[in-house]
Amino acid sequence: MTARDLAVGWADALDGAVAPTLTRDHIEVLLTEQVEQLLAALRGTIGPQAGKYAAEALVAANYRDPAVAGRTIPLICGDMARYLQITDPSTGDVVHDRSLLVAAEFATGFTAALRSVALSEQEATLAAALASAQEAERRRELSEARFEAVFAGASVGIGTVDTHGQVLEANAAFADMLGIEVAEMPGRAVAEVVGHANIGDAYQRMTQLLAGSIDRFRLELDHPRPDGTSTGIDLSMSAVRDHSGRVRFLIGVAVDVTERRELAARLWYDANHDELTGLPNRGHLFDRLAVATPPIGMAYLDLDGFKEVNDRWGHAVGDEVLRIVGARLRQTVTAAGGLAARLGGDEFIAVLERCTGAAELAMLSADVQTALTVPMEIQEWTIRIGASIGTVYLEDAPTAIDEAMQAADSAMYRNKTPRSRS
Incomplete structure (x- = not known):
């Protein structure tokens, strides 16, 4: 290859x-x-x-x-x-x-x-809309026709607001983002259209636009829709002035960023979690340890007999064993208020912030051992597996995370019998 x-x-x-x-x-x-x-x-x-x-x-x-x-x-x-x-x-x-x-x-x-691509397209749309609106003041008949074409057919939301804060016009894309009918928007106050509780910073910025203290603003907000869903909106709004500098109306351009946010969340999850077990991965664990609140308890786990599982039943069964171990570990450690992560292979770790001491760590280790020793029914086989666990108690936040991990790993190997090492 x-x-x-x-x-x-x-x-x-x-x-x-x-x-x-x-x-x-x-x-x-x-x-x-x-x-x-x-x-x-x-x-x-x-x-x-x-x-x-x-x-x-x-x-x-x-x-x-x-x-x-x-x-x-x-x-x-x-x-x-x-x-x-x-x-x-x-x-x-x-x-x-x-x-x-x-x-x-x-x-x-x-x-x-x-x-970057979405913002570039948004800025281009806003510039075109502003140019069309300003041209409407100078050459009304021609530019209004152009603006209406952009306004109606744009895939981004476009709306205009008068100097009293009432909606003049809004296109279908904007209405879809808000979850209301486009015909319901003109003639109503902006706060009434989007809901007083939802307008937040946007209303304060819009008031500054109308007062002439700022020329434009841009922010990202969450809008709860009437159907119970939520839309992420990237909103840009500018004041359109006449030849004397007086504000005539406001124009806003909105981009639905819901999918982009969801994609960002999915990508973050994929980059920070183990694909097989769904547990946090090594990188995510290190990030959490860097900001963890001491005292910190760490329990390092290595599965006993896992190599024999792979050798006897194959890697597909071995992967299913790891999934079950991950699920049991997540349930047990989460119940104790901690974080479970997979380091790789058959190595896992549990972390307890604000740990009360060795007794709490010992109790967590015992609970994990109990959970893992329950037989697993995979296909037609009953599989039993255990774990060697080493614990480290840190009264202060670790200055070198690698050293803390190595200490936990060493503690685990001291508890691992030569017979069980794989």
Whole structure:
């Protein structure tokens, strides 16, 4: 397998997630270049920012469907990582950790690039709307016709407000965002249309516009719709003045950013959680430890006999064992007020903030052991598995998280019998 083969597989995975502006050959050339950079990042010869640059290149090539991220991240952490482990065994297990960092950079870069494109389109629409509105004051008949065409057909929301704070006009896109009929908006006060409790900072800024103390504003807000759903709205509003400088009316342009927010949330989740168990991953755990409130209790777990499970029943059964362990660990540790995470392989960790001491840690370890020793029914087999657990109690926040992790790992191995080591 070559980088070109990985690019072809990537192109197959992205099929249907791009507007037809590139031929298949051009797509494969583009993806081959990105695969080579991503592989270099996984090797460690360049930084993980290669993931961000790859995301920007895809968005620039019109790959803007949220599915792009969902199909690319598994390839980085899966096919590309395995390719390096096969072709360059010296990379070892560290390629897995690098793949998580590169995938996180890809997720961040993809979200930022999508936002940049959306904001550019919004600013262009606002500029066109303002130009049309100002032209309407100078050459009313011609410019009003142009403005009406932009106003009615725009995919972003556009509305105008008079100097008394009442809606003059609003297009269908704006009405859809608010969840009301477009015919219900003209002639009503803005606060009445969107609800006094929902207008918040936007109303204060609009008042400043009408008073002439500011010329424009932009903010992002959540709007609860009458049907119980919520819309994320990126709102820009400007004052339109006459030749004497007096405010004649306000014009606002709104972009529905609900999907972008949801995509950002999904990408953050994928970058910070283990794909198999759904538990927080190593990167997320380190971020939490960096801001954890002491005293901190840590319990490091290593499954006993897991290698034998894989050898006897295969990796599919082994993966199901890890899923069950993750679910039991999450339930037990969450009930104790802590955080459970998967470090990789068959290694897990539980963290308790504001830990009261060794007794609380011992109780948590016992509860985890009890939960894990319950037999697992997988397919037609009954599987039993245990865990070696080492605990560390930190009265102060760790200054070196790696050292705290190593101490917990060492404590675990002191509790692990030679017979159970895998």
